[in-house]
Amino acid sequence: MKSFVVLLLAFMAMVSAKTVTYNLTATWVQANPDGCHERRVIGVNNVWPPPTIEVDKGDTLVVHFTNGLDDRNSTIHWHGLYQNGTADMDGPSMVSQCPVAPGASVVYNFTVNQNGTYWYHAHVPSQYPDGFRGAFIVHDKEAYFADMYDEELVLPLSEWYHDEMQVLVPKFMSLYNPSGAEPIPQNLLFNETMNSTIHVKPNTTYLIRLINIGAFVSQYFWIEDHDFQIVEVDGVYTEPSTADLIYITAAQRYSILLTTKNTTDKNYAIGTRMDDNMLDLIPEDLLLNQTNWLGYNDDKSDYHNADPSLKDLTAPFDDFYLVPHDKQGILPEPDHEIVVDVSMDNLDDGVNYAFFNNITYTRPKVPTLYTVLSAGDDATNSLVYGEFTHTVVLEHMDVIQIVVNNADTGTHPFHLHGHEFQVINRSPSYGDDDPTPYDPESSDNPPFPDIPMRRDTVYLRPSGHMVLRFRADNPGVWLFHCHIEWHLEQGLVLTFVEAPKIIQEQTNVRPDHWAACADLSVPTTGNAAANSANFLDLTGQNAQVIFLPAGFTARGIVALVFSCISAFIGMGFIAWYGASDLSNTEAKIILKNGVELNDDQELDIQDTETVNPHLAHHN
Template sequence: MGFFTDCSRALLTILSLTPASNRHFSQHPLALQDITIEPEKASPGFKCQYPSLKGWTNCNGPNSRDCWLKDSASAQPLFSQYDIHTDYESVFPQGIHREYWLNVTDKVISPDGYLKTEGKVVNGSYPGPLIEACWGDDITIHVTNYLKTNGSTIHWHGLRQLHTNEADGVNGVTQCPIAFGDTFDYKFKALQYGHSWYHSHYSLQYPDGVAGPLLIHGPSSANWDEDWTPILISDWSHRSAFQDFYVELGNSTSGVLGREPTMQSIVLNGTGSYTCDPSTDKNCLPQNKRKPIFSKVFQQGKRYLLRLINASTESAFVFTIDNHVLEVISTDLVPIHPFKTESIHIGIGQRYSVIVEAKPSAPVQKDGNYWIRTVVSDGCGTINQSKPEIGVIRYNAGSTALPTSTNHTGLSTLCADEPPENLVPVVPWPVDHQAVNDVLNDTFEAFVSNNVTHGALRWDLTDTPLWLNFSNPTILNLGNTTWNPEYAIIQESYDRGYVYIVITTQAIRKDPSKNTHSVAAHPIHLHGHDFVILAQSNQTYDVSATPKTFNFNNPPRRDVALLPAGNTGGYLAIGFKPDNPGVWLLHCHIAWHASSGLAMQILERQSEILPTIPSLDPTRKTCKGWDKWLAGHVLDQDDSGV
């Protein structure tokens, strides 16, 4: 079962819950006896190292992916190993310290063959470089901002950030933006394992290119032979997202509600194909100057692990590979019991690990080439050229031909999360049937206010759209007893059990005459936690009857879930453990909606946050640098800040 002796468990639990003021992020020297793991497709020279585990061995291989480390000298090895059954929220191996440097810069880029003159990139590329670590590592990432007209922050999407709230990377919440030429150091521990992504949380910056993959090596719930590094799938606009946002805001003078901007194409790992004429459009690149289509080679009979990330601005996708079956083994950073399917729906911010066996079904293509497809989900994205054929699987490494394969028949393109009965976590959570909070008071509606706020009709979850002061982040005001309503602070000061939050697309507590109902599905992301999905539906929420249908039996668990939309309503009920003191953003991951104000802050165990932070001096220094930069620049804030 992957458990430890009582003494080992107690010690590791104490280590994992020690406040940051008593922890350090240092490089561990590597001794000859130290256990070393070399992941198959890691960066050149990359190794997982565990200096403190003398005598332990690597138990992870093509036919034992569920195991990670084991004490070979133990009389009961089953109880002395780290594996897929280990409760990673409280137990983890102690790895080494890893250090990365990221520079955010302006750059003209053309991932789909069309020049984007206002691109923004990390270390000169889109996507940015892979941030790679191993389960239990300490990580320091130095982020320097070289954007001439923007501040910046980096959020490490889905990472729990236990006792490292100051490293969550949300300007106006956990820090001020990093000013031009300044550096902020993010320090945190890789408690979870799996893949995710990092992205800017400064206004609408990540849709312009400030995003990259994140991989933490660890066990898997099914076996595979070879793996791919994480791949980002995204919609793409040729204009800056800061410009496109004005389409979302609409006409403030006449009170006309805006609409989501139209994107131009789909890119897979920074590669796409936009059709245009270079003879009439100077921004259109000729074919010989474009990136080749994304392609990978399969060897017959091998099992390949694909790590998928939806890094879109507004679009959800249905992912398929012609004539191949997907075996799904994780949702976000949560290992699940494997299930097989021909397609997987991926909402914005969501991640899936899937295993594909290189064994194509009939009709087998003579050229050995098959399309990778990303179809835009119905009603969840508007793309001018939404070509689903976005990549190629080749069984012949020398082939350059485009596939003639066809998509699976009868696939659903509904904008809906995968059925909950398929998403069963390997490590179960016993969910309390009784919430510690007043659930009715923590029921929120995703509406558009009829009142013009900050020059536009805006989305909100609370009584007002979120609106942050970049220079005055919440984390520097933890002594407050009252808050500006526009900070959308929700106090959760419990130290046990589960907090339930319900979000609907219908009026439960709000006056419907003061709000506009808009039929839209919203991918809801909570920072600092995985949450259980208690209920999820596109039907009307009934405050008396619906809670009786909540699922408490090891429900799906993740950090992004879809709030469905229906003609009469829709709801998402989630639960999380209030075990991570901090101020945590909860928001829609449609970039336009978050920037409009569809977000709020969970202030969790307020009095216990500061003791977990070694020092706020780096945060104050960054704010000082931001204010100094701001004094010489005009910042016309038109969005929530996130």
Template structure:
């Protein structure tokens, strides 16, 4: 039995008997040295160790993370990806959105209830630091998991692209006039569980294993080839789906897939499977000549003394269409949307000829006051998008059923993530399908899967739908980290009336004070005249400081 399987059983027993209500972590973020692929570089570890530890809890538990910033030269913070943060929006962890960046030497506490079971992850939402290693698995166990009797053991498998330079230096070249045409930094390596090594999983025949795949990448997707084993997807982004055969799977940045792999006596002793990094703009477009230079061959080993075989060569990747997966159980899809947000995603340039990434021709610009703090302190003005500055703000009422349409005008796929919600994937056509034809011509998926991150194909579009039931400030952004740095982000201010006078934790406010960041007023810190825009940041900075 694996350590993770033992932990899962302990959590389920506690849930059935005495339930552990609070799970506490005391963490210090430090720069340390690591050599995951043969090249030593600084990484951000926790308590002097890297890879960073997992967060593990049962659904309904309270998670407490006390984070101390020992980095010395950078601010930091933590975002808990996929957590809804019901009534705790100030714990979402996005810097200058729901909190101030945590200054060097300072400590804050994150405290929230995990209300959704499944496979998630946490990462810094500050200065692109998760690319430097500040990330890890977040596992929420469910005593009522409908698939709990269908597998014997489980493993977490993280996938990541990797860079030999620190993010701050890569971002500075990215955001320079010399980066023309705009291109992301080159990927140096591929990591599985934060090491470059062909992964080996020791298995027993007549057992079934749950593999929790998490893509931690800054930019790359991953292809998995399971053609020689019985593999079935049972969950995506934490939400259960009906079993679906998974001979080939593509996992975009920030996405998670839970896959059952079953072994019987009919299989050979050791079975290979392929992990290939997809750094292509559009793997479906032969004119772009897709390449697969970074890949690893994993092995399911039932006989350590038997020889290992090579995986079959894959000439053409045809992964399953995840937009056609069906939710598990009696889920009733949302109907009758009353709000539409249409976003045109494309690259642009600022006044300094620096490449940016824009929604509706506007790049996201960090402000002087965290957006949630503005919503909490400007009174009745918080329903006016003007007070939030150049963060691409959209005001939503609690209870709205919202459709978001993204038209991707780029020749690259883009994974878009919504904070604080899971959404239905109503329509996600193939690459080069053009722009959204409108509601009357859209082929709506009548039984759509739920996700928190959806990959939008090149020169195509996506239609997603969600219930706006979680008052707060929620980002919607591309989860290619380089495109976040370039500005491909919008801000949803949901139920602003419920945010007036919001009680922000005192240690969070104190951390703002210690770095000199205002905690009240409009985006520029003007509390007396919130509609005045003179003091707001209206353009991205010329020099990238992180």
């Protein structure tokens, strides 16, 4: 009888499922999100912000995507969607597909057997921070909290830059930024704007979906004089947990239940604040806080009276202690453990890169998925995917444990494509000079939780460590990477090739995706070096820049550069160069690294194709 009921429910779900179709064309649009600076942004169908995509659990989504940008390639990644059986639809350029050339089109077609809060964004470097990002909501009538709220709101959070990424990236990935200091945003956005009011009714419960669609800073979120219940993170339903302050990193999502007050005699501040510990410098004109409003009554004159900066930010809710609603227990001891150390360092070109175990991701000449499909029996050999894609081949259904040790002093939100993971250990922050790797034998380790928190994006604390666990039950090519766009530019990425023989059996790439490769003359067979005669021959593969000779430092690089300028070009050139202007932020960063310049000197960085050759092709 039980089996009959299960089959009946499955049949009913199939009958009720539908096909949802969107036509999305990426286009340049003029916008002024923060009200301070109009600039070119990437919209969809000549509108910005891009639309929210909405489906019901079990629906098939068909997206006809056209790259209407005249100056760059593009793709779409469906962040948090597992793509079970459709790994070719995941979207990262040169991983699961070729980039889509200007004027070209592809179709994304997959079934959504998940629930919760997701988002979509371009997955070529330095594109989604220019605006190509939107919410992706999967409604679920069977959610345990479906009857606990009256209305639903979707509220994306992000930072905002006044300069386009094509201006910022060359300055960031530059000899003149040897410390790797990330560009500092001009403002925070809330619902893709500033100083906005979210109108609410009294005595009403709202499901609020919060999505950090930003590219850099984590944010604190709170609502003046209101508590709320966390019921979902990253598509995983959780037992209700009361909070009044959350910390949400780039790419994370929270769904909260907020019940409004019974009266309308006051309006309340919605506070967001940058985690300023992530900033190398804090310009004098940077507002770390932003205030929006929970509007009960427009006739009241109390807007802008509250000061959310008074909120104590020292104790946000710790997501480690969330309990998944399905009570899934901890996975068994791992079949395969992967230990990676995160570091930042300068290579021989003087640029600061990011590394897992001294490998900075360098794109292959053939999309990694297409190497799987063309490699035959060699697909199980990680060598064919290149030395610098940092590829690990996983066996089907193995339990995988990832230990991440942070030798860097920054916070890193790590995202895994194709899976959610259990977070079974996460250390506190440690001092700048005291990176503390995970030691499984240490008596300081707390016991692993019986029912660990699960999500697809989790943050690693400065100089600390974390332990993640998942089951390799989804054949495909999946990235594991920091979701800070600047660190993605620097190469903080590794690749999982999961069950390659099953990938070969179940993957049928659409003709339009093959055509996207032909448009750009990207080879679709062969290893990472595009060698199909001998898949173990990596001659000609794209390689990372070589390491500096022993003894060189970031300060030494810059000092050497300026010594050479002085020696070969002479003081006359220095005098001429000093007539131009250097931004206050850039000057402070350079001075911080031991280079003395006059206040009126400028560093002019124009060459976008040679600054970061192993990623430049994406743009």
